[in-house]
Structures are given as C-alpha cells and as structure tokens.
C-alpha cells in the first residue's frame with residue numbers, strides 16, 4: 001500500500017496581503033521538495049472540492065454561508081486582523097476540506113496506507129463559528145467527524161504539533177469524548193490558549209505547552225511522557241496529524257528549535273501508535289510553517305517517514 005499525496009492548484013490561488021507569512025510560495029516550496037525522486041512512489045491525487053455539508057460537520061450553516069458570502073470578486077477583504085479572503089480563497093478552503101475528507105475516505109477504506117494533504121490555508125485556529133489565525137474551516141476537525149459519520153470510526157485522535165495551539169480544534173471537541181485532541185505548542189504565543197490545565201469536559205483534551213527556546217530534547221520528552229501514553233490509552237480508530245512545521249528553528253513566527261529529524265521521529269511514533277490501535281490508519285493535514293526552507297525540508301522528512309522510508 002502506498003502513501004497518498006493530496007493537493008489542488010486552488011491552494012496557490014488564495015492571495016494574502018504583501019508580506020503575509022501564509023503565502024502561496026509555501027505550497028510551491030512543498031511541491032518542489034516532493035518532486036525529488038525519493039518520492040516517486042507517492043500516489044498523487046487532485047483533491048475534490050469539499051461540500052458545504054462537509055463543512056457543516058463542524059461549523060453551523062450560517063457561518064459557512066457567511067464565509068462564502070464574504071468572498072470578494074476582486075481585491076482582499078479582511079475577516080479578522082490577520083485572516084483575509086481574496087477571489088481565490090473560497091475555492092482553496094473548500095478544496096482543503098475536500099482534501100481532508102478524501103484522505104479519510106482513502107485511508108479508512110484501506111485504499112491507501114496513509115495520506116498527506118498539502119493544502120493551504122491552514123485550519124486549526126478556526127472555531128465553530130469563528131475564522132481566525134489565517135484559518136476559515138477546520139480541516140482536521142472535519143476529517144475526524146467525517147471518519148466517524150461516514151466510516152463508523154468510534155474514537156479519533158488528533159495530534160497537533162503546529163507551534164501554535166489549535167484553539168479551534170480544542171473548542172470544537174471540548175465536550176466530545178469521542179475525539180481526543182492533543183497539542184504540543186509554544187506558550188505563551190498566539191492564540192493564547194493551550195495551558196496544561198485545559199482538559200475538556202471529559203478529559204480528552206491534552207495540552208503540552210513548551211517554552212520559547214525549547215528544542216528536540218524537551219519536545220521529545222513531552223511527546224513521550226505527556227502525549228503518547230494518553231493517545232495509547234485512548235486506542236483511536238484513526239490518527240489525524242495537524243502537521244504544522246513552524247516549530248522548526250528557522251521559523252519566523254515562533255521560537256522553538258525543532259529540526260527535520262524531530263518531525264520524522266514524531267511521525268514514526270504516531271505511525272507505531274496507529275499500527276497498534278488503528279490498523280495503521282493515519283491522515284496528516286498541513287497546517288502552518290512559514291520559513292520556506294524549514295517547511296519544505298520538514299515536510300520531506302515527514303512524508304518520507306509516512307512512506308516508511
């Protein structure tokens with residue numbers, strides 16, 4: 001079985017203001033890195049466009065329609081301080097949803113061993129009815145609910161190693177014992193949530209905050225002591241990674257010092273967990289990562305690990 005790489009050209013058409021870190025060059029850098037012959041056996045597919053019904057697995061119809069209605073015919077419209085829509089944004093975010101859902105379909109039915117969605121903008125800051133932090137619809141959360149509703153997954157684990165806390169995913173699943181959300185992130189940092197004391201209504205939220213300057217050792221210790229035992233005890237039917245690469249030492253938006261092998265290591269740990277409890281089923285969804293070299297090399301290490309290379 002193969003690793004699936006899902007993308008769509010609309011990911012390049014979401015324009016952001018000049019100088020904005022969340023830019024189309026991120027996807028170009030990822031695509032260039034994955035063109036290397038080491039990735040020749042990846043199964044590459046074009047993402048279908050997600051539907052409003054899929055968006056509504058996690059967001060109210062009124063919110064989804066408000067985002068669609070805000071889509072400009074030209075220029076940029078600000079949704080919040082750092083989240084803007086261009087004429088290409090709606091198609092990009094819907095294909096991001098479609099990519100996440102398709103990844104789940106292919107992995108849950110056993111047609112792919114695992115999958116990586118290389119779409120932008122990211123999604124983990126999007127709350128039930130609030131766009132923020134470059135995010136509109138929460139792709140990882142929608143993927144989890146889709147796995148439950150379309151494929152009968154009972155327990156889904158979302159592991160978020162983006163350097164920012166995934167406040168949106170936490171908010172969506174705060175009272176849902178069937179989805180475990182675990183995050184390693186720098187704190188204090190945007191968006192301000194993610195203290196270890198935030199545990200959710202059923203104790204299925206696991207936050208492992210790290211401090212500015214922390215690197216590989218602290219990250220791996222926290223991953224092994226605070227996160228992995230909780231994931232193993234949860235026995236997920238599917239593992240979803242909110243894969244941001246802005247904890248890389250080169251990243252301009254944060255101050256952790258991870259290197260590419262750390263992402264490969266964490267990927268392997270989650271694959272072992274998925275092998276033990278979930279028949280290997282694992283879906284990874286691109287979130288942040290704003291230094292083009294750090295992002296592309298880290299994605300390469302991550303996807304190589306997914307391919308068991």
Ligand SMILES: [Zn+2]
Pocket residue numbers: 162163164244246287288289
């Ligand atoms: Zn981030």
